Amino acid sequence: MNELSRPFSGGARHWCPCTAAPASAARDALLYRLLDDVSAPRGWLPASGGLLANLRVWENVLLIAGFGMGAPTQAELQRLCTLFAGFGEPAPQLLLQARVDHLNRRQRALVCAVRTLMSAPRLIVADSEWFSQFEDEMADRLAQQFARYCPEAGWLVIGPACPAAIWGAFAAIETEGIA
Numbered sequence: 001m002n003e004l005s006r007p008f009s010g011g012a013r014h015w016c017p018c019t020a021a022p023a024s025a026a027r028d029a030l031l032y033r034l035l036d037d038v039s040a041p042r043g044w045l046p047a048s049g050g051l052l053a054n055l056r057v058w059e060n061v062l063l064i065a066g067f068g069m070g071a072p073t074q075a076e077l078q079r080l081c082t083l084f085a086g087f088g089e090p091a092p093q094l095l096l097q098a099r100v101d102h103l104n105r106r107q108r109a110l111v112c113a114v115r116t117l118m119s120a121p122r123l124i125v126a127d128s129e130w131f132s133q134f135e136d137e138m139a140d141r142l143a144q145q146f147a148r149y150c151p152e153a154g155w156l157v158i159g160p161a162c163p164a165a166i167w168g169a170f171a172a173i174e175t176e177g178i179a
Contacts, residue, residue: 012154015128015162031158033072047129049079050112053101060100061115076118083114087141094137109133113142117149124150128159 020026044050051060061080063071077096084092100108109130116124124146134142139160146153148175 005143011152014154014156015111016156016158017160019160023156027127027158043119043121043124043150045109045112045116045124045126045130047159048105048108051100053099055100056096057098057100057103057111058096060111061118079118080114083117083145084110085139086145087114106133114147116134117145120150121153124153126155126157126163128163129159130162131157131163132161 016025016030018030020030052063055063056078058072058080062076080096081092085096089095089110095107100111103111112130131139
C-alpha cells in the first residue's frame with residue numbers, strides 16, 4: 001500500500017475495491033488498516049448511518065466542529081441553511097430542527113455531506129454506496145460544493161464501485177482491497 005503512505009492532500013483520490021457489505025467486520029477492518037497512519041482531520045460519508053438518531057440535524061452537523069462548545073453561532077446556522085438551500089432543500093430551517101430518525105435515506109446522506117463540508121477536512125472517507133444515493137443533478141451540486149469548500153481534501157473510497165459521479169475527471173489511485 002505504498003500509495004497510502006503519501007499524505008492525503010492536494011485532492012488525491014484513492015479507491016479501495018471491497019465487495020464486503022457496508023458496516024461489515026471485513027470493511028471496518030480494512031478501513032481501520034488503511035487509516036492507521038492518517039492523522040488528518042476527516043470527513044465521513046457512510047453508506048448508511050453515521051449520524052446520531054436522537055439528535056437534531058444541526059446538532060449532528062456541528063458536533064464535529066464544536067463538540068462541547070455550547071450553542072451554535074448565528075453564522076454557523078446561516079452557513080448550514082445556505083448549504084442545504086444550495087442542495088435544493090425547500091425549508092432548510094425546518095430541516096435543521098428535524099431529528100435524524102425522521103429523515104429519509106437521501107436526506108441523511110445529505111446531512112453527512114454538509115457535516116463534512118462544514119468541517120473542511122483534509123481527508124474525506126466514503127463508502128462507495130454513499131454516492132449512489134444521488135441523481136446526476138445532485139451529484140453535480142455535491143461535486144461543486146466539495147470543490148469549493150474542500151479543494152485540497154484527499155479522498156479514500158471503500159467499496160465495489162469507483163465513484164466517478166463526484167470525482168469527475170479526476171483519476172483514482174486503486175489501492176489494495178479485499179473481496
